[in-house]
Amino acid sequence: MPLTRKAYRAAILHSIADPAEVGIEASYEYFADGLLVIENGQISAVGHAGDLLPTLPADIDITHYQDALITPGLIDTHIHLPQTGMVGAYGEQLLDWLNTYTFPCESQFADKAHAEEVADIFIKELLRNGTTTALVFGSVHPQSVNAFFEAAEKLDLRMIAGKVMMDRNAPDYLTDTADSGYQQSKTLIERWHGKGRLHYAVTPRFAPTSTPEQLALAGQLLGEYPDLYLQTHISENKQEIEWVKALFPERNGYLDVYDHYKLLGERSVFAHGVHLCDEECARLAETGSAVAFCPTSNLFLGSGLFNLPMAEKHKLNVGLGTDVGGGTSFSLLQTLNEAYKVMQLQGARLSPFKSLYLATLGGARALRLEDKIGTLQPGTEADFLVLDYNATPLLSYRLKQAKDIAETLFVLMTLGDDRTVLQTYAAGNLVHQRQ
Incomplete structure (x- = not known):
């Protein structure tokens, strides 16, 4: 089979650890202008677009998303x-x-x-x-x-x-x-x-x-x-x-x-x-x-x-x-909306980064699959999403007020639903495209 290599450029965010164990700042990686490189259904690189682009062949197929966030599936x-x-x-x-x-x-x-x-x-x-x-x-x-x-x-x-x-x-x-x-x-x-x-x-x-x-x-x-x-x-x-x-x-x-x-x-x-x-x-x-x-x-x-x-x-x-x-x-976005309220009713806080962890790497760890899914680490399977910041008029307006990725993430989890998911990829293949 010939080597298939593709790249996806957008803001990129993924969990790398449980915020409860390492603190919020050490629990995630965020690239405001990121690049995700896929080879034969696996992630081969993730990082800042400026760092990775010079390392790639000139003819690589790059999909560039505006006003979007790539996360793990x-x-x-x-x-x-x-x-x-x-x-x-x-x-x-x-x-x-x-x-x-x-x-x-x-x-x-x-x-x-x-x-x-x-x-x-x-x-x-x-x-x-x-x-x-x-x-x-x-x-x-x-x-x-x-x-x-x-x-x-x-x-x-x-x-x-x-x-x-x-x-x-x-x-x-x-x-x-x-x-x-x-x-x-x-x-x-x-x-x-x-x-x-x-x-x-x-x-x-x-x-x-x-x-x-x-x-x-x-x-x-x-x-x-x-x-x-x-x-x-x-x-x-x-x-x-x-x-x-x-x-x-x-x-x-x-x-x-x-x-x-x-x-x-x-x-x-x-x-x-x-x-x-x-x-x-x-x-x-x-x-x-x-x-x-x-x-x-x-x-x-x-x-x-x-x-x-x-x-x-x-x-x-x-x-x-x-x-x-x-x-x-x-929708796990809607489920996180409810999870936040469940914590509020108990006088506890649920940070957006803990929410991201629960829906991705935390689930992978619960299933003992963290070596395969749940993050965008190189070597894992290319299951990922593209979330659209302009999915609805309200979401688009609200996200323009967001000051940082924490606020953006929280708004996506509060106002987001199936309409927010522009594309879903599994093993590097496009398996859902929003109509």
Whole structure:
């Protein structure tokens, strides 16, 4: 294959560390007139245009953007493919919402044609919103995961997904068994895990919908294959936590259920964690597990406010999740808008650079993919976005008042949405162009 080399010139910003650990100033790199050089789907250089241009061949193809910012592709660490058709469902908290809206919607994924149609819509929405990597729940049906991976593979996306395992406390039309959940997951792992840029996640929905037998087999799968992911929910809703206590009285709390069945580990991501205590945060951090912070969903379902400062105190890896359909937007910019408010309600501040970190490098670290995605460091995969400062009249006017990159970034996260994303690139290929 001939060497393909391209360059992109604009303002460039990316996280290089967690502001909570190194301070804000040391956490990012910003080039007001920057150049990003891509070779064969990877980043080969990033820096000031004035420094890099003299080092490049005269005939290199350079795309120059005016009034735009290049950032790494955004990373969504918790989202549900089969809930795309029920975003914005009215009036319930978690457990009633599952029974009223979610389970009937997910039942449609027994039909492969339906699964393929929704997978196409879902991936287009991710890319339109600048999300280049997501950790995705399928439905209980293997065809939901096959449809998603088939669509992601065509675009060479770095994606992680898994079939929901759910053998109790759900409608009969939507349950598997401990054995069938294990066997179906195994078949999907053999087909997809490690294929191209795809990974598999063992996906028990949450402790109440899996028997002890099923949770034990989920743990067994993690032991049988290297580098598998584990995704599930934890401590989202107080009623849910009480239910877990009643179902598992022998265990010392919600996290201990997962711990007992060997589900904690370096590629385990637990969604929500709104009501975790200090001891649970410490145990998650000790095992290298991560939490997906889903502010839009937590507010929409009335679940509560995630305590990010407590997670930071324990050096617990935290990514950002839209949690569509509990969350009401595919946009991680909009999700950060809500995250800021969640912190404000707790008397805490969320700097725009911490927000950038959560949506990029923080998510990559939560997924143990920071050597591949989440920054624009040379050697990483060329997943990046072009954000348009003139996407809307209000955004254009407001950004003209911005004094520095911190203010610009904060305004993008407050007023920005899918319209702000001019282009999305994955592995160096243009996968979304705003119309």
